[in-house]
Amino acid sequence: xxxxxxxxxxxxxxxxxxxxxxxxxxxxxxxxxxxxxxxxxxxxxxxxxxxxxxxxxxxxxxxxxxxxxxxxxxxxxxxxxxxxxxxxxxxxxxx
Amino acid sequence: xxxxxxxxxxxxxxxxxxxxxxxxxxxxxxxxxxxxxxxxxxxxxxxxxxxxxxxxxxxxxxxxxxxxxxxxxxxxxxxxxxxxxxxxxxxxxxxxxxxxxxxxxxxxxxxxxxxxxxxxxxxxxxxxxxxxxxxxxxxxxxxxxxxxxxxxxxxxxxxxxxxxxxxxxxxxxxxxxxxxxxxxxxxxxxxxxxxxxxxxxxxxxxxxxxxxxxxxxxxxxxxxxxxxxxxxxxxxxxxxxxxxxxxxxxxxxxxxxxxxxxx
Numbered sequence: 001x002x003x004x005x006x007x008x009x010x011x012x013x014x015x016x017x018x019x020x021x022x023x024x025x026x027x028x029x030x031x032x033x034x035x036x037x038x039x040x041x042x043x044x045x046x047x048x049x050x051x052x053x054x055x056x057x058x059x060x061x062x063x064x065x066x067x068x069x070x071x072x073x074x075x076x077x078x079x080x081x082x083x084x085x086x087x088x089x090x091x092x093x094x095x
Numbered sequence: 096x097x098x099x100x101x102x103x104x105x106x107x108x109x110x111x112x113x114x115x116x117x118x119x120x121x122x123x124x125x126x127x128x129x130x131x132x133x134x135x136x137x138x139x140x141x142x143x144x145x146x147x148x149x150x151x152x153x154x155x156x157x158x159x160x161x162x163x164x165x166x167x168x169x170x171x172x173x174x175x176x177x178x179x180x181x182x183x184x185x186x187x188x189x190x191x192x193x194x195x196x197x198x199x200x201x202x203x204x205x206x207x208x209x210x211x212x213x214x215x216x217x218x219x220x221x222x223x224x225x226x227x228x229x230x231x232x233x234x235x236x237x238x239x240x241x242x243x244x245x246x247x248x249x250x251x252x253x254x255x256x257x258x259x260x261x262x263x264x265x266x267x268x269x270x271x272x273x274x275x276x277x278x279x280x281x282x283x284x285x286x287x288x289x290x291x292x293x294x295x296x297x298x299x300x301x302x303x304x305x306x307x308x309x310x311x312x313x314x315x316x317x318x319x320x321x322x323x324x325x326x327x328x329x330x331x332x333x334x335x336x337x338x339x340x341x342x343x344x345x346x347x348x349x350x351x352x353x354x355x356x357x358x
Binding site: 006027028029033041 | 141245
């Protein structure tokens with residue numbers, strides 16, 4: 001029965017206050033209201049959520065996989081950007 | 096006593112409270128069972144899940160009510176026996192909840208008509224002199240609010256959708272409206288419980304309910320309740336149409352074949 005009236009929406013779930021919304025998956029729906037209802041029914045059945053975000057998949061602007069070389073490879077050899085090069089004083093328990 | 100004697104059938108409730116609560120429990124159980132038939136048959140995977148979620152909500156409500164009933168009156172050795180092994184005429188659900196899953200319009204309209212009534216019926220329990228019953232109602236009302244939201248959105252969408260979806264909603268309304276009067280009937284079982292303070296008299300809100308439903312139906316492609324419908328009643332007294340028999344054949348099969356069965 002799927003047809004042109006059904007759109008794909010991406011679902012983001014926040015499990016607790018203070019945490020960030022995380023991508024959980026997608027749902028088919030006709031509009032924003034049914035998308036929220038369907039996402040609630042599919043992705044929050046086991047107490048996963050305290051908040052939901054929905055966005056039309058077609059509205060997501062994604063990077064081009066073909067450009068991943070130029071976009072991401074240059075950072076591979078710049079290991080000094082990790083914080084592991086800094087000595088931590090003895091007394092510090094948490095950074 | 097043989098295993099079959101012990102684990103098949105339940106005593107008829109004799110207390111007015113348990114008689115009334117059994118009605119609530121059977122409503123939830125039978126509608127839950129009806130919705131569960133749609134498992135794997137929904138028009139879309141998302142809707143399939145929505146219907147089975149509602150089914151599980153309702154069966155959960157029924158379970159709490161059956162458990163509470165057994166603490167008040169010793170009708171059966173456990174809730175499975177009480178829920179699953181009674182003869183047909185001992186089920187006291189309203190007729191609406193047993194109506195068949197003709198199509199998605201029928202299912203959504205049935206849910207909308209029932210859940211909007213159930214909301215009023217359970218709100219009337221919040222001040223009950225039975226605090227366990229009030230707590231069950233409070234918990235269930237959150238689920239019911241969602242059922243109403245979901246079903247209402249589909250009544251509007253189908254009624255105000257295509258020619259095909261609207262004609263299906265018209266058919267559903269013609270079929271189901273005649274079962275709504277029973278849900279608000281002021282029968283002796285309810286009125287006795289109003290007197291003792293177990294429940295408030297939710298049937299007094301019938302006019303408001305009807306106004307609200309009529310308003311939503313008019314927004315759903317200008318539908319209106321058929322005014323010639325004669326209200327059909329009898330479910331609360333155990334007089335059912337053929338639909339409940341078909342449901343019980345499925346629902347009771349395991350418990351009757353293997354009395355005392357444990358999952």
